[in-house]
Amino acid sequence: MQSLLAWWSAGFLFGRCFVSVFGSGACDDCVGSYGFVFVVCLLAEAAYRAAATRFLLSCQKKPGKEKARLAGGCPAELTALLRRCVQTAAGKMKDIHDVGRDACARGGALNVLSNIGCMSINVTPHLVQLTYEAALKSFWRRRALEKFLRQVRISDRHLATWSQDEVKREFLDRTFAALQKSPSSNAVISNMAQALAEQSSFPDLENWEDSVVKIQAAKKAVKDLKEYLNAQKLSAEAAREREAIKEVAREQAQALQRARGTLSELGDRLALLTSKQGTQSGGYEYEAWFYDLINFFELEHRRPYVAAGRQIDGSLTIDGTTYLIELKFTEKPSGGPDIDIFRGKVESKADNTMGVFVSMAGFSSVAIQDASGKKSTLLLLDASHIYLILSGGMTCSEVIRRIRRHASQTGESYLPVAGFGGA
Known part of the structure; x- marks a missing residue:
């Protein structure tokens, strides 16, 4: 019985001391929070008293030896209950004490500040x-x-x-x-x-x-x-605009870097194909490679197809104009007969249709002369134009626009890369 009374007294004193010790460190702004913990501790004390009272009553009904054994130590249920209450209160108190301490430090000795969100003003x-x-x-x-x-x-x-x-x-x-x-x-x-x-x-x-x-x-x-x-607002807006411009520039630079990486891969693939130039299998592989290049620039296009019994190497559309495609991956330059055949394919289509003839081995002088002239519908590209695109110097659509502008101004279907610097 004496041991039980000692535990009971200890629990009572612990509850009181817990509140007084932790509560004494509270700043004035934290009074409400500490009040909550104070109530928790009092509830813990009350629960302890109720459990202890039930325990005493149960002890009185036990036989002598059992009564002495129970009264000789702290019952497990009381110990667990007290431990749970104290841990909960102590954890809550630590959180509140830390927040209160930080708030008091921020507020300064005069406690001038109240809780307010930060504004987007530069306080100078x-x-x-x-x-x-x-x-x-x-x-x-x-x-x-x-x-x-x-x-x-x-x-x-x-x-x-x-x-x-x-x-x-x-x-x-x-x-x-x-x-x-x-x-x-x-x-x-x-x-x-x-x-x-x-x-x-x-x-x-x-x-x-x-x-x-x-x-x-x-x-x-x-x-x-x-x-x-x-x-300040104008300055901040200008700074945001500058940052937005920088971000766009960064994104463009990253996109260009990615594009260069992909163009480099396409260039490597084309280099591997050169050993097959002039072969039938090489021609098919070059055709697939060419449309991978068109896909890279996300141009509207159609892969090879047959129309009216004629094989068309494909088509692409730029600025509303559809261009039929003719691809030559031969060892010898394309000649006049090649131009005549391709012109026949183009002129059998709608009025707005033009043709882009890509010959990696270039064109003979006769072929260039036959393709050019009044109301010419053909544009001629060779390996130098393809490598200009692969280098990132110009896009595919930019190269075609440049040659078409030259054809409109001069009637010439072919413009070497060296002549791109002109009007």
Whole structure:
């Protein structure tokens, strides 16, 4: 029985000490949170008392030896119950104590700050000075200034330190000095600056003998503050635009790097095909390779097909014009007969149809002459044009546009890469 009473007393004292020890470290802002833990501890103590009472009553009904054995130690159910209560309360207390400690450190000794989200304003010394001047000149009565400061989250505790014989300027000096002690107070200064800059009237400055002078000074202070905030906003927007431009440039550079990597792979594949140039199998592989190149540039196209009994090596569409494709992967340059056959395929189609003849071995002078002329519908590309595309110097569509423009201006279907620098 004595052992049980000792455990009971220890539990009672532990509950009291737990609250007093942890509660004594609380800052004024954490009183509500510690109150919750205080209730938890009292509940733990009450649960302990109830369990202990039930245990005593059960002991009285046991035989002598069993009663002595039970009374000689702490019952397991009480120990487990107490342990659970204490651990829960201690864990909760640690979390609250840490949060409270951090909040008090941020608030500073005067506890000026209340909980407020950060604003997207750059709090500079000049902004602080402009905000101070606007607050000083926008309010004349103590009560009006007090109300405003409370609205922008200056704590009641700090406002309570404003003595009757302390003038507005002195109190604002103390307030702003306290606010500038911690970077986290920038949120309050930002909120205050925005609220002051939004003023369009000054009711507290009306009905005074010198109201005109007071309101004029307040308007100037607010105007200076608003202009500074607007300048900051424009500067921030310009910075965001610059960053957006940089981001686009970075994305384009990355895309170009990826493209170069893929073009390099296509170039390697073409280099492997050169040993098969002039063979039937090489021609089929080159055809597949060519459309992989077209796919890379995401051009609208159609792979090889047969129309009216004629084999068409495919087509692609650029700027609304459809171009039939003729591919030659031979060892000898394409000649006049090749041009005649391809022209026949193109001219049998709709009026807007043109042809792109790609010959890796180039063209004979006769072929170029036959392809060119008045109202020519053929454009001629050779290996130099393909390697220009693979180098990343121009895209496939840019090369075709350039040769077509040359054909429109001169009637010549062929423009060597060396002539691309001209008009």
